Amino acid sequence: MTEPDSAASVPVDAAAYREAMSRLASAVHLITTDGPGGRAGFTASAVCSVSDAPPTLLVCVNRASSAFAALTRNGTLCVSTLGAGHETVAALFGGRTPMDERFAAGTWRRLRSEAPALTDALVSFDCRIVGRHAVGSHDVLYCAVEALAATGQADALLYSERRFRTLARAPRGGSDLAEPTRSARAVGVRPAEGPALTLRSA
Numbered sequence: 001m002t003e004p005d006s007a008a009s010v011p012v013d014a015a016a017y018r019e020a021m022s023r024l025a026s027a028v029h030l031i032t033t034d035g036p037g038g039r040a041g042f043t044a045s046a047v048c049s050v051s052d053a054p055p056t057l058l059v060c061v062n063r064a065s066s067a068f069a070a071l072t073r074n075g076t077l078c079v080s081t082l083g084a085g086h087e088t089v090a091a092l093f094g095g096r097t098p099m100d101e102r103f104a105a106g107t108w109r110r111l112r113s114e115a116p117a118l119t120d121a122l123v124s125f126d127c128r129i130v131g132r133h134a135v136g137s138h139d140v141l142y143c144a145v146e147a148l149a150a151t152g153q154a155d156a157l158l159y160s161e162r163r164f165r166t167l168a169r170a171p172r173g174g175s176d177l178a179e180p181t182r183s184a185r186a187v188g189v190r191p192a193e194g195p196a197l198t199l200r201s202a
């Protein structure tokens, strides 16, 4: 074991932590909800896959967010993963904009729940909130994925160093979702509507 390198380390206060986190590149998502608690949404990078059996992801939401009450009351949400061209909607959902203005910036459809799914998202995960854990300023929401849709064909949108960037898609054939000659792929999650959910790639 070597001694800690005090010259290379900094105290971990909130500012140092945020500065460190700003160096990570993250996917960017809209978290949306609708129902008895009202329609609401926010931009999120703190989204992570937890399990594929059952399909479960987590979303970290600040309890001070204006969307928090609606999310917890409705008990459902949709994660719409953004692509190139979604920078404006990502900024609008990033706070301090009235909800109506946020939703006016996109086109929406419903999957299984009432939560709005962004029509041209790279992929949308329609979820039921099945667990909740408070950690510091945020709640970790555990979300059972009950329907999927993927129609967007854009490059991926990333957030890194406090800016939006894009990541070019893999060459055609590099992944199932990028394969243009295969029109649809069935996935083993409860469909949004109809007998089988399809992830359209062309």
Ligand SMILES: NC(=O)C1=CN([C@@H]2O[C@H](COP(=O)(O)OP(=O)(O)OC[C@H]3O[C@@H](n4cnc5c(N)ncnc54)[C@H](O)[C@@H]3O)[C@@H](O)[C@H]2O)C=CC1
Residues within 6 Å of the ligand: 017, 018, 019, 021, 022, 045, 046, 060, 062, 094, 137, 162
């Ligand atoms: N997980 C979160 O709650 C995030 C919140 N934001 C909020 O969006 C605004 C703009 O952020 P940036 O331009 O990225 O600059 P920033 O300096 O506020 O944040 C840099 C990075 O630190 C992390 N971070 C920021 N605030 C956090 C929080 N309250 N809890 C946990 N992690 C946090 C995120 O990874 C963020 O990209 C700020 O108000 C920020 O708080 C941004 C990204 C993630």
Ligand SMILES: Cc1cc2nc3c(=O)[nH]c(=O)nc-3n(C[C@H](O)[C@H](O)[C@H](O)COP(=O)(O)O)c2cc1C
Residues within 6 Å of the ligand: 028, 042, 043, 044, 045, 046, 047, 060, 061, 062, 064, 065, 066, 067, 090, 091, 093, 094, 095, 096, 097, 159
């Ligand atoms: C790129 C980006 C990522 C963000 N990620 C999260 C996140 O994962 N969790 C979160 O609670 N807020 C996140 N925020 C902040 C929210 O989008 C929003 O600003 C916050 O909920 C306050 O919004 P309000 O004005 O509706 O209260 C992020 C903001 C940006 C710009």
